[in-house]
Amino acid sequence: MTITIKLKAKVFDITAEVPVSVLHELDARKIDAGYLSRIEVNVGKQKETCILDTSLTFVEEGTIGFFKNTADQLKVKDGVIVEINLLPPTKSIAYITNKIKNKSLLKEEVYEIVKDIEENKITAVELSSFVTACYVNGLSLEESTYLCNALIEAGDLLDYGKKEILDKHSIGGINGRVSLILTPIISSLGYFMPKTASRSISSAAGTADCMEALAPVGFTLPEIKKILEKTGAVIAWEGKFDLCPVDNTIIKIEHALSINPEGIMIASILSKKKSAGATHLVIDIPVGSKMKVKDKESAERLARKLITVSKSLGIKTRALLTDGEEPCGRAFGAMLEAREAMRILEGRYFDNLANKSCLLAGELLELAGRAKEGEGFNLAKDTITSGKALLKMQEIIKAQGGVISSSEQLKDAKFKKEIFATTMEGKIEGWDMEILTKLARTAGAPEDKEAGVLLCRYVGETIKKGDKVLEIYSNSQDKLSYAEKYLRENYPLRFESIILEEIE
């Protein structure tokens, strides 16, 4: 039995992603509907499903409000009479309720939810509830796998006509641009490597931000294919194209709520990799008290899950637990981290960042059968020593439209502040990653590409009074002062024997 009522339309001059219509609460009651109910709107031969917002003040009784895109769809203008009736609840809402009540989701249920997100049939309020329920109740490995496959099917699948596509992913949270070193290493050995990268969310710089210090990173999919055909590799910002739109919708809600349910994270990472065509994958899991993954046990559990789901997708995968307790390299900030990667490729030094890059590249080469077990690291390192990786990086930068070919071309920010040890000295036990990241961000990173922090000493080294501890860079004198002030209130250094009471 369907109750239909007639209402006068009122069009609001804005568009909304989800087709929303607004009813007076008393009108909503007439058709047994409420906030977020689904209704069918009929006018002439036009028909549209809308999600309901209800209000006592937004529209008068007898009137229904439409956003511009819905009104256009329905060919409705102000004052036109439309008919509406309540639709039965969408199935995916019932499935979300199941997850809230800690029932496992079946494959078709997960697919239904993803389909409805894709078709804008779920509101942010409902999605928020789903993400929260996934966080609290967790997703089983089966559910994660369903979600991953559903995300892949809802997005584009890149096909380069290549048999082997190598890729790397980091769970993130640490500085040091492994991808800027590993991509040219792998690619210089003849492998196809389309590296899609994100920008910073809370770090000093994301891989896309760093690469942008060397070359443009925003490309459409056809542009990416062209670059790949030319060089076999690309390091592109994933925000310009949209391989997995549903995933991005979910991530938007996760960011807003500051939660990242593991089961969704696994599906999200691997769907992006599969969509980008990966056949071989190495995953870097930094483990540290300030990282996303806090301890070895959690890291191993996560690694096992990632490998299981990845295997089911036909991707050969290895996961590596890496040190997330100490800085990787010395730089925090887009240009500074990019310059560091270039310097390593130029063979100027071989630090823990270079080591980690070769370790991960080595695993990938072993996985792809290019190197015997235990020999991948040396093969990777050889591409640096021989200059092959640098040549490849220069080629990639050029293909992406960049003009940088050497670390020398990368200029410092306008303002710089050197920080010296004045009262304390000793052997460095550790740096506080969180404080260093905040310091770089206070100086202007990641928006200010040249802003950031450069450490002058590694862990294990000794600092004496008068020694330079670190340098802060910024293109804004104000921000540099703020950064200095922040540093005075937050000590980033731990000493093995003595405590630094004051810097400078």
Add this chain to the structure above:
Amino acid sequence: MTITIKLKAKVFDITAEVPVSVLHELDARKIDAGYLSRIEVNVGKQKETCILDTSLTFVEEGTIGFFKNTADQLKVKDGVIVEINLLPPTKSIAYITNKIKNKSLLKEEVYEIVKDIEENKITAVELSSFVTACYVNGLSLEESTYLCNALIEAGDLLDYGKKEILDKHSIGGINGRVSLILTPIISSLGYFMPKTASRSISSAAGTADCMEALAPVGFTLPEIKKILEKTGAVIAWEGKFDLCPVDNTIIKIEHALSINPEGIMIASILSKKKSAGATHLVIDIPVGSKMKVKDKESAERLARKLITVSKSLGIKTRALLTDGEEPCGRAFGAMLEAREAMRILEGRYFDNLANKSCLLAGELLELAGRAKEGEGFNLAKDTITSGKALLKMQEIIKAQGGVISSSEQLKDAKFKKEIFATTMEGKIEGWDMEILTKLARTAGAPEDKEAGVLLCRYVGETIKKGDKVLEIYSNSQDKLSYAEKYLRENYPLRFESIILEEIE
């Protein structure tokens, strides 16, 4: 360190309850903000905190979109340049995250969340996550008590200058209008009883819907006070005034998600009662497989919680577990249930609805010290037998502006369908409450006040072939046909020995 950027304003001609502004994602990134970040908008001397929505298409880069009320607040017109900067995350969002992570909330944290809901500083997306987290992780009794007190403080507190105010609440889900019988009973004994009532959400009729068949129910608080001064009692729809606006905001989200976390429900019920001034309260908890509370153990647990929180608010409270397995009385539908209540007050019969009303009234009278333990029921029943309760009900109806004084004045719906047993007979073991409710709603309840279902036999009675089983009423011939069709597909009767294969 605050990053400020300048943008051109664009005003949308609609209002939003929460002050929202819309930024291009690239502009949001410039100030390190994202979806649902809080920003400060400055223009001249005007300043406003807005919640951010981000989009790639909604506004162009360099432009910020405002809804009309925010634009008015800021005195901003299209094209005006405004300055924005990111604000630190609100504390209540961090507290919501704590609840998601299953940490107990402190008193000040609960108060902060309620304050932010009250001041429209929390979005529906965030509230959805909070409600979901409360459902999955639960609230402790302490947290419920904090929430209850915070809701009370955020709303209006009614003060009638009376020492004793008696009240009754039902957890709901069952037919039979106890409040329409109990209120005049209590009030006829000289007690003050301002009964606030809700409309139906999923039942055939709410108490407010039923009372509306007898008299108007929508009153402002001053009007309610006036009626109370005249008669000592009122049965008013709680939707017209807004004692606990924050509670209603939360309930809107609960309905949208179809979840009702127990810890919030307890706070919600008791905050409304305390705000309405209750000093003595009886709570009816119907227990049944189709009720909100499914079994005796859950009911007892809930009762203990309600009494504990209630006690802390200074309300003397008893909870009664009642039969929610079988219909209470014979009617489903606003007018039909109202007429049934009137008939009981008129002394025409004394069924299980009358019995339950006197039981609950009796408990309340014992609680208030008017009757000795075990004598409340008889005192309540006496007010019916003596006609005192009916007189009081007539007085209440008149004071609320109604013209009904007898059940005889209540006229049937235009159309009626009588359903007879044609193939089956036997002793009735039970009625399916869910089917009866849906049947009444299919016939037009609660929107159609006269629509509904009247049972012709009680549980335990025998039906023979040719006997009338039930009657369906509707003011729409179409809806009546739909109801008949529904009934043909859904059997509401269970027999002790034989199964009814077909009705009519």
